[in-house]
Amino acid sequence: EKGGYPNFMMKEIEEQPRAVADTLLGRTDANGHLVLDELRIDEAVLRSVDKIVVIACGTASYAGQVAKYAIEHWCRVPTEVELASEFRYRDPVVNEKTLVVAISQSGETMDTLMAVRHAREQGAKVVAICNTHGSTIPRESDAVIYTHAGPEIAVASTKAFLAQITACYLLGLYLAQLRGNKYEDEVRELLRLLAEVPDQIQQVLDGIEPVRALGREMASAKVVLFLGRHVGFPVALEGALKLKELAYIHAEGFAAGELKHGPIALIEEGLPVFVVVPSPRGRDSVHGKVVSNIQEIRARGARTIVIAEEGDDDVVPYADTIIRVPRTPTLLAPLVTTVPLQVFACELAMAKGLDVDQPRNLAKSVTVE
Ligand code: M6R
Numbered sequence: 001e002k003g004g005y006p007n008f009m010m011k012e013i014e015e016q017p018r019a020v021a022d023t024l025l026g027r028t029d030a031n032g033h034l035v036l037d038e039l040r041i042d043e044a045v046l047r048s049v050d051k052i053v054v055i056a057c058g059t060a061s062y063a064g065q066v067a068k069y070a071i072e073h074w075c076r077v078p079t080e081v082e083l084a085s086e087f088r089y090r091d092p093v094v095n096e097k098t099l100v101v102a103i104s105q106s107g108e109t110m111d112t113l114m115a116v117r118h119a120r121e122q123g124a125k126v127v128a129i130c131n132t133h134g135s136t137i138p139r140e141s142d143a144v145i146y147t148h149a150g151p152e153i154a155v156a157s158t159k160a161f162l163a164q165i166t167a168c169y170l171l172g173l174y175l176a177q178l179r180g181n182k183y184e185d186e187v188r189e190l191l192r193l194l195a196e197v198p199d200q201i202q203q204v205l206d207g208i209e210p211v212r213a214l215g216r217e218m219a220s221a222k223v224v225l226f227l228g229r230h231v232g233f234p235v236a237l238e239g240a241l242k243l244k245e246l247a248y249i250h251a252e253g254f255a256a257g258e259l260k261h262g263p264i265a266l267i268e269e270g271l272p273v274f275v276v277v278p279s280p281r282g283r284d285s286v287h288g289k290v291v292s293n294i295q296e297i298r299a300r301g302a303r304t305i306v307i308a309e310e311g312d313d314d315v316v317p318y319a320d321t322i323i324r325v326p327r328t329p330t331l332l333a334p335l336v337t338t339v340p341l342q343v344f345a346c347e348l349a350m351a352k353g354l355d356v357d358q359p360r361n362l363a364k365s366v367t368v369e
Contacts, residue, residue: 009154009246009346009356013339014205017198019159020335022148023166024194032184034174038144041125047179049099052079053124055087055115056103057366059157059241060164063129064103065234067168070331074176074190084115085369098124101171105152105160106365107135114369116140129167131160145171154357155364156245158342161238162201162335169194169332193328197335200326204339211323211340214305215347218272224249225266225273225302226341227293229256229286232276235334239274239341245359246349256293257286269301274344276337277308277315279330287314294318307337 005011029035052071054064064081071079077099082092084102088111094100100119104112107130116126116137128141131149138144147163173190176182182190218224224243228236236253243251254263256275267273275294280287295318298304306319309327316322325336349356 006350007154007346007357009156009158012152012154012159013342013346015150016159016162016339017202017205019147019149019163020166020201021195021198022150023163024170024191025148027170028191032188034170034177034187036127036143036171036174037146038138041127041142043178045096045125046099046175048097049077049125049175050097051094052077052099052101053087053092053094053119054079054081054101054103055084055112055119056081057084057109057111059161059238060103060105060109060112062234062238062241063161063164063168064101065237066165066231066334067101067103067172069231070169071172071175073331074172075179075181077175077179084109084111088115088118092118092122094119094122094124096123098122100124100126101129101168102126102137102141103129103164103168104135104137105131105147105149105157105164107132107137108365108367109137110367110369113137113140127171129164129171131163155359155362156242156345156356162338165334166194190329194332197328197332200328200336201339203326204336207324208340208343211343212347214321215344216351219348219351221249221272221348223271224251225263225271226251226253226276227256227259227273227290228253228276229290230278231331231334232256232278232290232337235276235337235341236274238338239276239345242342242345243348245362246345246356247352247354248360249348256290259293259296264296264300267297267300267302271302272305273297273302274305274307274341277306277312279309279327279333280312280314281330285330287312291315291318307340
């Protein structure tokens with residue numbers, strides 16, 4: 001069943017080009033308009049939405065954080081992301097004009113389900129993004145986009161995460177089209193760029209051996225930090241979570257801009273720090289600022305492991321190790337930059353002799369609050 005892979009997680013990592021491609025399949029109707037899988041919300045209601053709240057747990061919440069950048073940019077609707085367990089118990093302000101997006105691989109996560117019920121009681125409409133057909137969360141929601149990642153067996157989420165991000169982009173483009181923020185040709189162009197991403201993920205996987213070697217080499221690491229900015233920030237958080245879950249290593253993700261507000265005090269000789277570097281292109285690029293961050297931590301002795309786009313030479317003087325990823329549009333980058341971090345965590349955990357498919361203390365689907 002593992003198809004020659006040492007564990008399900010490695011197999012599922014390798015299946016990611018397919019998971020993203022399948023999630024993109026068949027999303028437009030005869031007129032080229034985007035369609036959701038199930039829609040029990042009046043389109044007029046979707047046009048009048050004045051706030052979007054994304055609720056999810058764990059890895060799915062990081063997909064939600066990526067969604068915030070894309071949805072606000074494309075749709076100009078204020079978008080918040082909240083952990084489902086916090087949302088439910090803080091008396092959140094939601095009403096008929098709020099669209100709640102619930103992201104869940106399993107569709108059975110109790111924290112997320114309770115948040116969905118609470119939001120609907122307040123009159124909000126709920127769109128579920130889910131990998132499991134007919135599970136509870138999509139059944140209790142007003143609209144559904146299914147991710148087509150296929151069954152995810154390993155407890156740590158990998159291909160479902162990339163599929164969730166993909167579905168979030170589709171939702172963002174759907175809303176932008178419906179609400180008139182984007183013209184049809186702009187949406188079509190973004191869909192075309194998205195359709196290129198599976199091949200770009202495959203390129204990352206084809207060149208992954210040095211990342212595996214790094215994982216094996218770092219098997220005795222005690223602490224690893226991850227920095228990212230813009231959409232690279234949730235990627236850093238996901239990289240840290242994978243390492244905690246699989247390898248039981250203390251790992252933290254930080255927003256690179258926050259470094260000087262505290263975390264830089266942690267930097268000492270030899271401390272490994274992964275940095276997810278944003279694209280150097282784009283009008284509001286924070287690329288230069290992140291390159292300065294790499295310089296600052298390296299000057300304080302950090303071992304810098306930099307994930308940067310092909311052709312980005314600015315990072316070269318400050319990187320101890322460079323992991324290259326193909327060029328993508330800025331907002332789509334998490335689909336490629338996440339992959340080396342997953343492989344690194346998996347390989348490191350394997351080198352430690354750990355059970356990567358079933359890490360200690362964890363369950364695939366958390367059905368209690
Ligand atoms: O099934 P869900 O997407 O609702 O699960 C949410 C989290 O429990 C899940 O992503 C968890 O954080 C994983 N262990 C991450 O690898």
